[in-house]
Amino acid sequence: MIVADQKPIEDIKQMLRGKRKVLAVGCGTCVAVCFAGGKREVGLLCSALRMATDLAGEPVEIDETVVQRECEQEYIEHLGERLDEYDAILSLGCGVGVQSLADSFPNTRVLPALNTKFMGAPSGQGVWEERCQGCGNCLLEYTGGICPISRCPKQLMNGPCGGTDQGGRCEVDPEIPCAWYNIWARMDNLNIQDELMEIHPPKDWSTSRDGGMRRIVRKDLQKPELDEGDS
Amino acid sequence: MPDTEFEPQIIAFCCMHCAYAAADLAGSSRHEYPVSLKIVALPCTGRTDMGHILKTFEDGADGVLVAGCLTGRCHYQSGNLYAKQRVEYVGDLLEQIGLQHERLRMINVSAGMGARFAELASEFTETIKLLGPTGLTKKPRSKEIPLAPEKSTKLMQSTLAKNEQIIHWVDPKSIGKSVA
Numbered sequence: 001m002i003v004a005d006q007k008p009i010e011d012i013k014q015m016l017r018g019k020r021k022v023l024a025v026g027c028g029t030c031v032a033v034c035f036a037g038g039k040r041e042v043g044l045l046c047s048a049l050r051m052a053t054d055l056a057g058e059p060v061e062i063d064e065t066v067v068q069r070e071c072e073q074e075y076i077e078h079l080g081e082r083l084d085e086y087d088a089i090l091s092l093g094c095g096v097g098v099q100s101l102a103d104s105f106p107n108t109r110v111l112p113a114l115n116t117k118f119m120g121a122p123s124g125q126g127v128w129e130e131r132c133q134g135c136g137n138c139l140l141e142y143t144g145g146i147c148p149i150s151r152c153p154k155q156l157m158n159g160p161c162g163g164t165d166q167g168g169r170c171e172v173d174p175e176i177p178c179a180w181y182n183i184w185a186r187m188d189n190l191n192i193q194d195e196l197m198e199i200h201p202p203k204d205w206s207t208s209r210d211g212g213m214r215r216i217v218r219k220d221l222q223k224p225e226l227d228e229g230d231s
Numbered sequence: 232m233p234d235t236e237f238e239p240q241i242i243a244f245c246c247m248h249c250a251y252a253a254a255d256l257a258g259s260s261r262h263e264y265p266v267s268l269k270i271v272a273l274p275c276t277g278r279t280d281m282g283h284i285l286k287t288f289e290d291g292a293d294g295v296l297v298a299g300c301l302t303g304r305c306h307y308q309s310g311n312l313y314a315k316q317r318v319e320y321v322g323d324l325l326e327q328i329g330l331q332h333e334r335l336r337m338i339n340v341s342a343g344m345g346a347r348f349a350e351l352a353s354e355f356t357e358t359i360k361l362l363g364p365t366g367l368t369k370k371p372r373s374k375e376i377p378l379a380p381e382k383s384t385k386l387m388q389s390t391l392a393k394n395e396q397i398i399h400w401v402d403p404k405s406i407g408k409s410v411a
Contacts, residue, residue, distance in 0.1 A: 009327040040282060047285040048328050054367050055329040 001030040001121070002094045003128045004037060004114040006045065012090070013052050015111045019087040021061040024113070025079065025101065027070035027093035034128055036114050037092030039066045045092065045113060062090070070097030076104055083108050118150075136207030136214065142200065144186040151179035157203055159196075160184075239293035239359040241268045243352070244283070246276045248306045249342045250298030254352075256345030264352035268296070275299075276337075277310025284321045284335060289367070294359035296352070297337040304341065311339065331362055 016022060024046050032038025046062045053060040063086075069075045070093035079101075083089070088109040091098040095116040102110040118130040133150045140147060149155050153172040160180035163171030168181035187193045207214075245251040251272045257264055273279065276299030284295050297318050299311035315337055322332035336358075338351045 009324070040280075043282045044285060044324075047282065047289050048324055051285075051289055051330065051367055052328040055365075059368070 001033055001119070002096070002116060003034045003118050003120045004031050004094050004116045006036055006041070007113055007115055009048055009052055012045075012049060012113050013056065016049065016053060016060050016088070016090070017058065019060050021063070021086050022088050022090050023079070023083070023086045024062055024064050024090045024092060025070065025076075026064070026066035027097050028066055028068045029070070031092065031094055031097075031114060034122075042066055042092050071100045073100065073104055076101060080105060134209070135205070137204050139203065142195065142198070143183045144190065144192070146179055146183045146186060148179045148183065151176075156180065237360055237363060239267050239356060239364075240291055241265075241294040241296060241356060241359060242287050242292045243268050243270045243296040243298055244273050244276065244279050245270050245298045246300055246311070247272045247274060249300040249304070250338070250340050250348060252342035253298075253340045253344050253348040256343065257349040260345045262346045262349035264349040265356040267356055268352050275305065275307050275310035276314035277305070277307060279314045279317060281317050281321050284318075285324070288325070288330065288334070288365065291367070293362070293365055294334045294355060296355055297335070298348070299337065299339055301339045301341050330365055333358055333362060334365070
């Protein structure tokens with residue numbers, strides 16, 4: 001899932017300066033399950049903002065709604081029917097959701113209430129950890145299902161750096177388990193550690209985000225068009 | 232200087248196993264506590280939603296008290312510990328909003344601590360009196376726009392209708408019969 005965190009109230013309050021009426025839009029998908037932008041969080045944030053702006057002497061009227069998936073146009077287009085009465089949309093979706101709203105409603109200001117952090121998973125109650133950086137060229141096949149790109153601070157490709165402590169913790173931050181320590185332990189457990197001895201060419205980073213915005217095109221899913229000669 | 236006439240509105244979310252019974256005992260034992268304190272009984276303080284606390288302030292409360300069982304004595308094992316964490320979270324949020332975190336307090340009492348409940352309730356009321364009103368203007372609550380728009384309901388209905396057709400098409404009665 002995409003994991004996000006709420007911006008400080010003060011930052012959002014600054015964004016809302018001069019606005020009279022705002023529509024807060026939560027998202028019922030990733031940010032709902034990481035407790036950043038679901039129905040409950042929308043209620044909590046809006047209540048806090050109504051009070052904060054009121055106390056600051058610039059009260060903002062804030063209505064609340066939640067869509068099932070803010071990143072898809074079909075789920076948000078109905079909001080357009082009532083946007084005339086609002087000065088801005090405050091999105092509690094991830095960065096993708098904010099931009100989908102902005103793309104769908106060119107005449108309405110869209111403001112982000114969350115900081116989108118990473119693609120990750122819960123590793124315990126109330127804890128989320130990064131698991132993927134979307135490098136576009138997955139190598140989990142060779143590393144026992146543990147990603148050294150997202151889980152090693154140095155993004156090492158050829159084993160641990162030597163800074164791992166006896167407990168398998170990273171020298172950069174003891175809170176981070178060493179990715180390579182765990183890769184070895186897991187592959188040892190699966191009895192496939194020999195695979196780590198195979199030599200691979202340097203990783204192809206051209207599929208990562210250095211080339212700018214990436215795009216996937218699936219012709220099989222697109223609306224078919226009649227070619228010349230078809231009858 | 233706060234107005235001495237100020238009578239605060241305080242809402243106390245009380246666990247029915249302990250603090251609610253303690254408040255009851257305070258009454259029957261004739262231990263007075265301020266009338267400004269209004270009690271909301273909960274099955275456990277673990278039921279306290281952070282939204283409940285914020286909406287209570289938004290709707291005009293000057294102080295909120297969350298009263299649960301003594302630490303380690305929760306009837307549901309850890310409800311009061313969850314409540315404590317949430318109270319701490321909302322306390323920080325209140326500071327960010329511009330309200331003092333002292334307006335929200337959690338206390339722990341047992342069902343037999345009627346006098347202690349009255350004492351803590353009076354002490355909290357005094358704190359709120361010193362802090363004065365929140366300064367919030369009371370306004371009608373904002374609208375909550377329904378999750379499911381009419382359009383998606385229609386979409387859902389049309390999908391259902393399509394499924395019905397499929398089900399009809401594979402109706403066992405029709406198996407073996409020629410399809411007209």
